[in-house]
Amino acid sequence: MFANVFPQVSESPSLIWVIAAIIFNTVNIFLGLYMAFFKKEPYLIRMHLYLYITILICLVLFLVMNGVHSENTIWEYLIGLYFITLVPLSRKWDVLVHALIAIVGLTLLPLLILLQMY
Numbered sequence: 001m002f003a004n005v006f007p008q009v010s011e012s013p014s015l016i017w018v019i020a021a022i023i024f025n026t027v028n029i030f031l032g033l034y035m036a037f038f039k040k041e042p043y044l045i046r047m048h049l050y051l052y053i054t055i056l057i058c059l060v061l062f063l064v065m066n067g068v069h070s071e072n073t074i075w076e077y078l079i080g081l082y083f084i085t086l087v088p089l090s091r092k093w094d095v096l097v098h099a100l101i102a103i104v105g106l107t108l109l110p111l112l113i114l115l116q117m118y
């Protein structure tokens with residue numbers, strides 16, 4: 001199965017942005033957990049924000065490129081909306097709830113790849 005997944009991902013110009021968003025989201029989650037449990041420095045907060053903006057840029061580029069090459073479904077837009085609305089709103093809640101919502105977003109990103117494959 002994995003032999004079929006990686007050639008399809010590397011051939012698709014839009015799915016590469018999803019892989020980048022997954023990597024940036026993973027780094028951002030670990031950075032956020034580090035800030036929650038150890039220290040919350042101003043430069044770490046800025047880096048956390050810049051990584052989040054990078055994730056949003058990757059998702060926007062995915063939606064644009066996917067819209068050009070094929071048609072976006074409602075699921076792609078809903079996952080993008082999840083990252084635009086729920087993740088920033090959860091910042092005002094408890095730190096662990098915010099981390100849980102970010103991890104749920106991390107599990108939704110591979111769903112974008114699966115939706116493109118099948």
